Structures are given as structure tokens and as C-alpha cells.
Amino acid sequence: MLLAASALLLGIPAAAATASAASATSGTGWIRLAHLSPNTPPVDVYLYSFGNSSAQIVLHHVAYGTVSPYEAVTAGDYSVAMRATGASPSSQPVLSTSVTVKADHAYTVAGMGPESGLRLVVLDDQLTTPSGKSEVRVIQASLKQQTVKFTCGGQTIVPKATFASVSSYQAIPASTWTMQAIGSGATATGRFDMAPGTVHTMVVLDGTNGLEIVNLEDAAGAGQPPVGGVTTGFGGTAGHGPGSPVPWLALIGAGTLIALTGGFRLRRQGLRRQLHTGV
Amino acid sequence: MPTRKPTAIVFAAGLVVIVAGTAGLLLTRHSTPVLRPVAAGVAALPAPTGPIAAPPQSAQPAPVASPVSLTIPLIGVKTQLITLGLTAGGALQVPSTTSVAGWYTGSPRPGAVGSAIIVGHIDSLTGPGVFFRLSELSSGDDVYVKRADGTTVRFRVTSVQTYLKDHFPTQTVYGPTPDAELRLITCGGAFDAATGHYLGNIVVYATEVS
Numbered sequence: 459m460l461l462a463a464s465a466l467l468l469g470i471p472a473a474a475a476t477a478s479a480a481s482a483t484s485g486t487g488w489i490r491l492a493h494l495s496p497n498t499p500p501v502d503v504y505l506y507s508f509g510n511s512s513a514q515i516v517l518h519h520v521a522y523g524t525v526s527p528y529e530a531v532t533a534g535d536y537s538v539a540m541r542a543t544g545a546s547p548s549s550q551p552v553l554s555t556s557v558t559v560k561a562d563h564a565y566t567v568a569g570m571g572p573e574s575g576l577r578l579v580v581l582d583d584q585l586t587t588p589s590g591k592s593e594v595r596v597i598q599a600s601l602k603q604q605t606v607k608f609t610c611g612g613q614t615i616v617p618k619a620t621f622a623s624v625s626s627y628q629a630i631p632a633s634t635w636t637m638q639a640i641g642s643g644a645t646a647t648g649r650f651d652m653a654p655g656t657v658h659t660m661v662v663l664d665g666t667n668g669l670e671i672v673n674l675e676d677a678a679g680a681g682q683p684p685v686g687g688v689t690t691g692f693g694g695t696a697g698h699g700p701g702s703p704v705p706w707l708a709l710i711g712a713g714t715l716i717a718l719t720g721g722f723r724l725r726r727q728g729l730r731r732q733l734h735t736g737v
Numbered sequence: 738m739p740t741r742k743p744t745a746i747v748f749a750a751g752l753v754v755i756v757a758g759t760a761g762l763l764l765t766r767h768s769t770p771v772l773r774p775v776a777a778g779v780a781a782l783p784a785p786t787g788p789i790a791a792p793p794q795s796a797q798p799a800p801v802a803s804p805v806s807l808t809i810p811l812i813g814v815k816t817q818l819i820t821l822g823l824t825a826g827g828a829l830q831v832p833s834t835t836s837v838a839g840w841y842t843g844s845p846r847p848g849a850v851g852s853a854i855i856v857g858h859i860d861s862l863t864g865p866g867v868f869f870r871l872s873e874l875s876s877g878d879d880v881y882v883k884r885a886d887g888t889t890v891r892f893r894v895t896s897v898q899t900y901l902k903d904h905f906p907t908q909t910v911y912g913p914t915p916d917a918e919l920r921l922i923t924c925g926g927a928f929d930a931a932t933g934h935y936l937g938n939i940v941v942y943a944t945e946v947s
Contacts, residue, residue, distance in 0.1 A: 486895075488915045490795055525795045528915040530895075530944060564915040585913045651800075655851070655913060661796075675798045678851030679913025680844040685827035687905035687938040688856050688922050692835070695860040695869065696928030696935070709758030717751025723744040 487559035488528040491538065492568035493520045494599040494622075495576050496664045501540045501569065504547065508535035508556075519543050523599075523663045525566070525674055533561040538578060540569055553578050564677065566659070571622045572601060584627050584657050585677040592652035595627045596639075597661045600669055603641025606662050611635050619662070627657070632681065637671060644668035654681030781813030785881050790888045792917050792945045793850050801848045802886035804840050807855060809921075811878050812870035814838075818882075821856060829922075831856055835866035838921075844911070847882040848890035848945060852918045854911060855882075859924045859935070868923035872897065872939050880919060880943050892919045892943035899925050899937050910940050917945035 491503045500522075505515040514536075517526055535558050539551035555578035557565055564583040571577050587593045596608045598619035608616040608625075611633075616625045632654035639646045639662040646669035652658060657676040662669060785808055793799070804818045821830040821839035832839045838857035845851030858866030874880075880892040900906060910920055919942075926937025 490915075527792060527795050530916060583915065585915060587913070657913070672796050673798075674795045675793070675850045676795075677913040677915040678845045678849065680841065680852070680854065680911050682823065682827075682843050683907060683911040684823055684829040684841065684843075684854075686907065687900065687902040688829050688831055689924070689934055690831050690856060690868070690922070690938075691859040691866070691924030691928070691935045692862040693860065693928040693930065693933060693935070694863045695865055696930075703762055706758050706762035709761065710755050711758075713751050713754030713756075713758055715751070716754060717748050720744050720746075720748025720751055724748060727744060 485533045485561055486530050487533050487561055488564040489531055489536070489557065489559060490526045490528045490564075490566050491515075491517055491520070492525040492566055493522050494568045494570050494597060494661065494663075495573060496522055496599065496601040498522065498569065498573040498576055500543045501552070502543055502545065503569075504539045504541070504551070505529075505531075506537045506539070507532070508537065513547065516547070523661075523670075523672065525568075525661070525672070528564060531559055533559050535559075538567045540578065552576070555580060566676075568597070570597075570599065579624070581624060583659070583676045586679070587655055587657060588629050589683075590632060590654045590681055591629045592632045592654060593627045593629055593657045594652065595659050596625045597659055598623050600639075600641065600662050600664045602664045603639075603644055603662075603669060605641065606669070607638075607640045608660065608662070609638045609640065611637075632656075639669050639671050641669060646671045648673070653678070655679040782808060782810045782815055784808070784810050784879065785883065785889050787889055789891045789947060790848055790884075791947050793848065798850060801846045801890075802884040802888065804847045804853070804855075804882045805885050806883045807838055808881040808883070809874070809878070810881075812873050814867060814870070816857070816867050818855065829854070829856055832858065832867075835861040838867050845917075846884070847892070847919055848884065848888075848917050850915065850917055852911065852914050852920050853882075854920050854922065856922045859939075866923075868921065868939075871921060871923050871941060872899070872925055874921075874941050880921070880941075882919070890917070891946055893946045894941055894943045896942040898940050898942070900940065901926065901937050902935075905938060919943040919945070 500519045503517045503520050504513040506513050537556045539554040541551050557580045566581040566583055568579050570579045596616045596619055598606050604621050606619045615628055632652055634651045636649050648671045650673050656678045659674040659676055661672040806817050808815045816838045819837055819839040821841045835858035838855050841854040844854040847853040857868035859868055860866045874894050874897055876894055878894040881889055883889050921941040923939050924935035925939035928935050
């Protein structure tokens, strides 16, 4: 009975819980596609899962400076192909690359460099930040300003970003920051909200007039993640086994004791009275 | 005799206590059954009408308004959303009433990039709470959140999991994501009458769709 009760209390086996923790997001990663080559005309971008000849995602007429939202995909091997806009899906791609998507990882696949040296770059994007901070990296995609200094709140975070380079991520205090991309012949300035727990890629682009900064939000989480699970039930629908009999048994025991004490005295008094009266 | 009466009273009192103990014992020998939701094959509520907001872009994401209400047609949930913070110990606050759900203000707003966290009770001391039927959801079911600016976002359930609170995967549930997602959390699993708490949590994972 005790065994049955403890099994009832435990309910879910611990092994089952750990298995489901892994399977909650098991097999899902994210991928986004970008065109960051200034002098390359718009392209059609195709995403194929490995060994599948029909595309899973097709983005048409992707122009310079375009970055798609993340698409959730099953973990595994993929290939990304770029074709000239309007080219037949069965035609030979201008460029293609393979990418292995790991579960819980996010990737940016970007066409980068000048048209003459266009290449597809696969970036493993970061999702996490130190608690309460924001993370930022810089992609320098301006051909007109070959080298750019990138600052945040007046502080240099990338001193010499060369064309088609990607910096590593850096943690910065969460705040609204003034950021600047400073080239030899042009400067771009913008105010950006860097909330705690958010990860950003700042892309420096050739704009219609000088430079431009585009803020990509790579990921966001709770600035301060809660500790543990939640306590959201009082058991009104849970059902209960019979309560413990111990308190009631103790009460019966106590009652018996009291009654015995009373009864004993009663008898003694009765005896004494008999002695006194001599009956 | 002056002492005879009190001793008789003691004896009688003992008998009364025995009777009370026996009655208590007999009255508490039955079990109350677990209340289970009746699975409904059709939506209990209509889906909200009106346009559905587009998922956020990676580039220059626009700020989104605070959530005000939650609708889950399949399980008949339609509730206001209150705001929740953290307890002194750093755990999630829970709504003070069991009939409404709440959004953790430290998590992204529903429809912004990241996992928005919404919490509700499975039951009160006496009956079902707002998330009583949460475990009935499965992949593909729709969840709607209306925001303060009148816009509505739609999420599609991708997974429903039950975890022991002792093995709660904090990072998987609360951790960052690169797309707009939603986590609906309530209690589940076995109820521990000794502590008055459920031993598990049910977590519904959903991703924004247009």
C-alpha cells in the first residue's frame, strides 16, 4: 500500500521527463538567407533539404541588403543555391553551398563579397547573452567604404571592419545606443534599442546616399530567466486518496484512555463508599 | 459524593472522543476521483476574427504592443492577460486568481522575437482553472494573442511536454529563440497531497504563423 502510494505521488517517471526535455525542440534549428553583395543583381534563393530535389523554401527577387526572417527547419543537412532572378529552378545555380543545421542552432547563409568574387557564407548565429546584457556583431557589406570603424556609444567595438568581413559577437550593456559606422568617405549614425537578453547583427550597407546601418535581431530571450517551474495548481481536480487514518486512530486511543481513567476512578469511588457505609 | 460527578463526566467525555474518532475514521475512508477534462472534438470557441499580424522581420524589427488577452478555441480558453514578474526567490509569479492567465513582463512580448511566457492555473482548491484543459492541445492547434493596439497574433502549437518540477528544463522553456514563439505553462502530473502541489509542469510550445 505504501509502495502504491509513493508510485502515485511520483506519477511521472524521472526518465520520461528527461527524455521529453530533449525532444521538446529536438530536431529543430533555424536558417535565414541574406543578400549582402552590393554589386550583385537580385537573385532567387533556394533551400533544399539534403537529397531532395524540390526546394523547401524559395525566396524570389532577393535584392542587396535583404535578410529573410528565420525559418524553423528540421535538423540535418541542407544546401542553399542562388540563381539569377527568374532563372528556371532546374537551371545550374550561380552559386551553392551546403549547411548542416544542428538542433537549437540558428544560421545565416549570406551571399557576400563583390559580384566577381561572390561567395555564400554560412554563419553560426548566437542565441544567448550573459544575464541582463545584449550581444552585438558587425557585418561590413559596404563596397564603397572598404574599411569601416564601428562604434557604440562612442566606444569603438570594431576598429577596422574590412569589406565582406564578419566580426565576432561582443557583450554590451543593455540600453538604447547610438551606433556609428565610420568610413573614410561616409558615416552612418543610428539609435538602436538593445534590450537585455537580445542578440543583434549590425549590417553596414551601401545606401543610396553613403552608408546605412541595418539592425538584425538574431535572437531574444527573457532578460532575467525565471528559476525553475511554476506553482499553478491547488489540486481541486487532482483527486485524493483516503486521508491518513493515523490522527483518527490517535483520537480513538486518547478517548479510550480518558474513558478508562474515568471508569477506573468511578469504580474506586464505588468501592470506597461500600467500605464507609459498611455494606 | 462531590467527586463522583466529575469522574463520570471524564468517563463520558472519553466515550464522546472515541465516537468522534471512529466517525472521523469512517467518514474519510473514501477517495475522490481525478477530474479529467472531457475531450472535445470541435472547437469550443470561434477563432478571433480580423487580420493576423505578420511574424517579425529579422531586419529593423518593429516594436510590438503588450498582450491583453489570450484565446485558445479548441479548449475553450478566453482570458484576459495580467502581468507577472518574479518572486523574491527568482521564480515566476503566478496569477493570484485561478481564472486568468498572465504574461511574464521579463519575457518578449507575444509576436516579438523570442519566447513569450504565459502562465495559468490548472485548478483551484475546488475546481478547474483557466488552463485546466491545456494538456489536450497538440501540434497544429492555434493559439491567439490580442495586443493593446488591437492587433492579433496567431501561434501554432509545435509540441506539448510534461516535466517533473525537479527536472524543469529552464533553458529549453525560457531560453532565447531567433523567431517569435510562445510558451504556455501550467501544472500537471501527479498531485502531492502532502505539500499541496503538483509534481510536474505542462509546457505548450508554439511558434508564430501568419
